[in-house]
Amino acid sequence: xxxxxxxxxxxxxxxxxxxxxxxxxxxxxxxxxxxxxxxxxxxxxxxxxxxxxxxxxxxxxxxxxxxxxxxxxxxxxxxxxxxxxxxxxxxxxxxxxxxxxxxxxxxxxxxxxxxxxxxxxxxxxxxxxxxxxxxxxxxxxxxxxxxxxxxxxxxxxxxxxxxxxxxxxxxxxxxxxxxxxxxxxxxxxxxxxxxxxxxxxxxxxxxxxxxxxxxxxxxxxxxxxxxxxxxxxxxxxxxxxxxxxxxxxxxxxxxxxxxxxxxxxxxxxxxxxxxxxxxxxxxxxxxxxxxxxxxxxxxxxxxxxxxxxxxxxxxxxxxxxxxxxxxxxxxxxxxxxxxxxxxxxxxxxxxxxxxxxxxxxxxxxxxxxxxxxxxxxxxxxxxxxxxxxxxxxxxxxxxxxxxxxxxxxxxxxxxxxxxxxxxxxxxxxxxxxxx
Amino acid sequence: xxxxxxxxxxxxxxxxxxxxxxxxxxxxxxxxxxxxxxxxxxxxxxxxxxxxxxxxxxxxxxxxxxxxxxxxxxxxxxxxxxxxxxxxxxxxxxxxxxxxxxxxxxxxxxxxxxxxxxxxxxxxxxxxxxxxxxxxxxxxxxxxxxxxxxxxxxxxxxxxxxxxxxxxxxxxxxxxxxxxxxxxxxxxxxxxxxxxxxxxxxxxxxxxxxxxxxxxxxxxxxxxxxxxxxxxxxxxxxxxxxxxxxxxxxxxxxxxxxxxxxxxxxxxxxxxxxxxxxxxxxxxxxxxxxxxxxxxxxxxxxxxxxxxxxxxxxxxxxxxxxxxxxxxxxxxxxxxxxxx
Numbered sequence: 172x173x174x175x176x177x178x179x180x181x182x183x184x185x186x187x188x189x190x191x192x193x194x195x196x197x198x199x200x201x202x203x204x205x206x207x208x209x210x211x212x213x214x215x216x217x218x219x220x221x222x223x224x225x226x227x228x229x230x231x232x233x234x235x236x237x238x239x240x241x242x243x244x245x246x247x248x249x250x251x252x253x254x255x256x257x258x259x260x261x262x263x264x265x266x267x268x269x270x271x272x273x274x275x276x277x278x279x280x281x282x283x284x285x286x287x288x289x290x291x292x293x294x295x296x297x298x299x300x301x302x303x304x305x306x307x308x309x310x311x312x313x314x315x316x317x318x319x320x321x322x323x324x325x326x327x328x329x330x331x332x333x334x335x336x337x338x339x340x341x342x343x344x345x346x347x348x349x350x351x352x353x354x355x356x357x358x359x360x361x362x363x364x365x366x367x368x369x370x371x372x373x374x375x376x377x378x379x380x381x382x383x384x385x386x387x388x389x390x391x392x393x394x395x396x397x398x399x400x401x402x403x404x405x406x407x408x409x410x411x412x413x414x415x416x417x418x419x420x421x422x423x424x425x426x427x428x429x430x431x432x433x434x435x436x437x438x439x440x441x442x443x444x445x446x447x448x449x450x451x452x453x454x455x456x457x458x459x460x461x462x463x464x465x466x467x468x469x470x471x472x473x474x475x476x477x478x479x480x481x482x483x484x485x486x487x488x489x490x491x492x493x494x495x496x497x498x499x500x501x502x503x504x505x506x507x508x509x510x511x512x513x514x515x516x517x518x519x520x521x522x523x524x525x526x527x528x529x530x531x532x533x534x535x536x537x538x539x540x541x542x543x544x545x546x547x548x549x550x551x552x553x554x555x556x557x558x559x560x561x562x563x564x565x566x567x568x569x570x571x572x573x574x575x576x577x578x579x580x581x582x583x584x585x586x587x588x589x590x591x592x593x594x595x596x597x598x599x600x601x602x603x604x605x606x
Numbered sequence: 607x608x609x610x611x612x613x614x615x616x617x618x619x620x621x622x623x624x625x626x627x628x629x630x631x632x633x634x635x636x637x638x639x640x641x642x643x644x645x646x647x648x649x650x651x652x653x654x655x656x657x658x659x660x661x662x663x664x665x666x667x668x669x670x671x672x673x674x675x676x677x678x679x680x681x682x683x684x685x686x687x688x689x690x691x692x693x694x695x696x697x698x699x700x701x702x703x704x705x706x707x708x709x710x711x712x713x714x715x716x717x718x719x720x721x722x723x724x725x726x727x728x729x730x731x732x733x734x735x736x737x738x739x740x741x742x743x744x745x746x747x748x749x750x751x752x753x754x755x756x757x758x759x760x761x762x763x764x765x766x767x768x769x770x771x772x773x774x775x776x777x778x779x780x781x782x783x784x785x786x787x788x789x790x791x792x793x794x795x796x797x798x799x800x801x802x803x804x805x806x807x808x809x810x811x812x813x814x815x816x817x818x819x820x821x822x823x824x825x826x827x828x829x830x831x832x833x834x835x836x837x838x839x840x841x842x843x844x845x846x847x848x849x850x851x852x853x854x855x856x857x858x859x860x861x862x863x864x865x866x867x868x869x870x871x872x873x874x875x876x877x878x879x880x881x882x883x884x885x886x887x888x889x890x891x892x893x894x895x896x897x898x899x900x901x902x903x904x905x906x907x908x909x910x911x912x913x914x915x916x917x918x919x920x921x922x923x924x925x926x927x928x929x930x931x932x933x934x935x936x937x938x939x940x941x942x943x944x945x946x
Contacts, residue, residue, distance in 0.1 A: 252904055259696045277907075281697035366799060366887060423780040425799020425888040437781060574694075575906040586889035589801050 211505055211512075212241045213266035213495070216250055219451060220318040223525045231516045238508055240266075247430075258283050258498070265501040265509045271305045271314050271494045272570040273577070279308045284496035288312040290510035297518060301564050302491040302534040315513050316492035319531035320558040321449045323373045323489040323567075326435075326456070329470045331358055331444045339470070343381070343410060343477040350419040353444045362443035363420040363588075364429035368581040369569055371588050373447050373488060374414075376568055377474040378407035381482040385563040391601070392571055399601040408587070408594030410477060415588060425589065432459065439463045447474070449489055450554045454530050457547070471553060487561040490570065492534040527551065532558065576604045682920065689913035699909070706910040716915070718890060719898040722805065723922075726894050727873040729809040730816075734869055738817045739862075742824020743854055756825070763818040771882030774811050798884055801891035808880055808892050815879065816872060820865045827861030828854060863934045867927055874923045895919050 215224045221244055232239040243264075245253060250268070257263040258278065267284060269275055278284045288311045295303065298316050306314035327339070335356055340346040353360040364370045379387055383403025391398040414420070427433045429448075432455045437443035439460035446452070456464050463469075476484045495517070497509045516522070523533040523541070530547040532538075532555045542551045558564060569577035583600050586592035689706055693699035710716050745756045762770070777784045778797040785793035797807045835853050844852065877896040880886065886893035886901055893901070895915060903912030 255695045255904075255907060277694060277696055283696060366884070368885075368887065423796040423799055425801075425804075426778070426780050426796050427799070428775070433779070433782065442781065573907075575908055578901060578906040582887075582890060585887055589889050591801060591889050 210241065211238055211266075211501075211508060212243075212264040213268070214243050214245060214250065214254065214264045215268050216493075217244045217246055219454075220526060220529065220531060222529065223318065223522055226525060227516055227519070227522045230519075230521070231512050235508070238505075240512070261500050263498050263500065265498050265505055266512075267496045267498055268317075269314060269494050269496060270490055270566070270570040272566050273573045274570075275306070275314050275494070275496065276308055277573070278496060279313050283499055284313050285499045285506055286311045286313060287315070287497055287510050287513070290507070291315060291514040293514045294518065297535045299491075299534050299536055299559065301561065302558070305491045305564075305566055306494050306496075314494035314496040315517065316534040317495045317513075317517055318493050318533065319450075319526055320492055320534045320554065320564075321451055321490040322487045322554055322557045322561070322564070323377070323447065323449050323474075324554070324557065325472045325474060326438060326446045326448060326452065327470045327472065328438050328441060328444050328468055330466075330468045331441060332470070335444070337444075339472045340475045342475050343480075346475050347413060347417060347419075349444070350414065350417050354418045359421045359437060359443040360417075360445060361414075361419045362427065362434040362437035362446045363424040364427045364434040365420070365424035365585065365588060366426055367429035368585050369567070370429050370434065370448065371584050372567060372569055372581065373449075374411055375407060375584060376488045376565070377447070378410050378477070379403050379482075380486050380488065380563075380565070381474065381477040381484070382407045382410070382480040384482040385486060385565055388565065388568065391605075394605050396605055397602055398605065399598045404598055405594055408597065411587075412594075415590075420588070435459070439468070450532070450550075453547075453550055457530060471550065473557070483562045485557075485560055486563045486565070487557055488565050488567055491558075491564050491566060534558070576601070579604055685913045685916050685920075688909055689917050691910050691913075693909040694907045695909055702910065706914045710911055710914045710918075715890060715893070716898070719893050719895045719915075720918075722892070723874060723894045723896075725805070726809065726812075726876060727870050727926075729806075730812055730873045730876075731866065731869050733809060733813040734817055734820055735866070737813070738820035738865070739824050739858070741817065741821040743828045743850070745821060745825040746828035759821060760818050762815050763822075767815065767878040768882050770811070770815060771879045775883050778807065799888055801888050804884055804888060804891050808883065811883070812873070812876055812879055816869070820869065823861055823865050824858060827858045831857045859934070863930065867930050870926050870930065871923050874919065874926065895922075 213228065215221065224242070224244075228240045228242050254263065254267065254269075255274075258267060259281075263283070267278070269278075275284070291312065294315055295312075299320070302316045302320060303312070306312055306316065331353070332339070335352050335358070337349045337352055338345070340349050350360040363374075376388075383401065383406075387398070387401040387403040390401065427437070432452065434443075434446055434448065435452050435455045436459070438446050439456060456469050473484055476482070495513055497506050497513070499506075501509065518533055518535055523535055523538060526533045527538070527541055527545050530545075530551065532542070532551050538555070539552070542548055542555055545551050565571070568580055572580070579600055580597075583592055583597045587594070587597055688699060690701060690703060691699035692702040692705065741759060745752055745759070765773075775798060776782075780786070780794055780796050780799070785795075795803060798804050831854065835857070836849055839849050839853055875896055876894065877900065880892050880894065880897050881900065884892045886897040896919065899912050899915040899919065902908050902915060
């Protein structure tokens, strides 16, 4: 077969984009906001305290015009998927945003983040010790808190409580009685975002804690063989079943999505009486239902204790904070600059004030005065005390454990809520994930 | 698939380079084309004694082959290799032998996902095939009102899957959705939240999305049928129904093969709509294989396990496509126009 020059030329022209593409593939990530070679970069999440991140980074960039941070903001789910691939391929940002827990352990194990224990003296003194501890692996600091504590608590609709003549439940028995009262009046007792799955986790976390304290989960977290067979788990599932069977969550929770705050919407549209959610939902009530909120319809309380349970009522579940780690792929100088940023600019006085103004409680000490001056002081002081006085502030299970275990928990728990799996199914599946 | 014409022509050559073997596999695609371009070309090239000298040079294939190798074959091989490794997305993969395969094949949830995938294929086919065939034949008429209807039927094809998923998710919301706005008790079901309903809702939405596309194929196919066939039948006294079953249906044979292949393969790889609407839930009620693969890989960060599922999926899709071609006999590819 003869190949004319023209044919060869056409082939070359047609395949040129391919080489261009492959060239992009190997080199592209480096000059973008990714960390690899050049300059400081950070990725954070949109929404919530995004505004505070923006102003904090702006302050750094103003003081350090030669070493500016390039910051990109992502939506929650998009970020979680992108960050792992980026860090895994060495193209992550200098500052890696996380929830600490299982993911941080993975990063440390594959040496993607550096030990900054000695580089953050100021922050070590300021941050709440319990919150700081979550960013430690083997006693060394690999991640530091960067925003607000997010304990999980009960919200309730005061108007509906008054109409039904129900008092704030102090014990599980009270809660069950309240559920039955609301149900008989045709009101959804508790809003639950079942489609998102993770809100279901809050229920079993608290029930296990009130039943047997933080120890049963601690054993599971340490991957002790058969840890999930602790009687506290089985008993907690029994209590959960009582609630489900009493119609506490109605029969349509499977369609409710937390990402668009449909669960909170059920409460402020007077369709549901209670909601167990993170402190971040508070701003949804104040923003999306301003009129309803100003009428004094929103109340909140701790998760009730269980009769016969050993868990302390002050124990809290939730996200102690979000965290920044410093990438090991950044140059030594950039690592030091990033650490300096975390120590001096992160959670500075002005940043904390901005968080408080937004109705969020920064994870630092001695801010009672500032909180008392806030327009949201009732709620802020409540969550601050909740965080500060907690005998145990446990990171939610899906963040604390490995991703594989988290997925098994969420899938099995969702099936349990739908009546498609038993407590024993859950327990044996979870024991099966421990090798 | 701009290379299909070239592929069909190249496949006639007596030489057997690697590129050609590759392209032979893709033969079903040109064959399945409703207008059947392979057949006339084949007869032309066979009638010409210099066939192997004429036609475009094999070099013309180079870009397509290079692309296919770089973005099709290499990742495919990578997936196979990865299915024997343990990797969480960080660090480097470590070889783990058959661990992933045994854990996936022992896991009951894999078979559940497989069963749902088969149900998905059958369900979407049973819904889509008759509706799109009838719609397509209807739209093939030349009256103006049919053109207007065609435009309306075509609309779902213009929306992105993510947008459709989000829209349906909100419309079907039992608390704030359309049923609540209209106060229709019957519509107030937990459409996407009930493990028994969600799967069928997904099939309905997927069908809603893709019926316009398949109707379009049938419309094109039906317009290709020569008028003279119908005229002759009418002279013999055949009615509309008889014409449909004796002329339209047999003449649409190759269109059906194309459309069915696309439907089955589409159902095997359905992901976006399900991911947006239910994320595989409630529980695992809509966790078909592609969703299972994604959740294993990118949520549980077990790339090895996800690769096993991916390899199973590739095997399934390839054997379905081959089987369909063998059964329909379209690999022999006779012309339907003989004597016309």
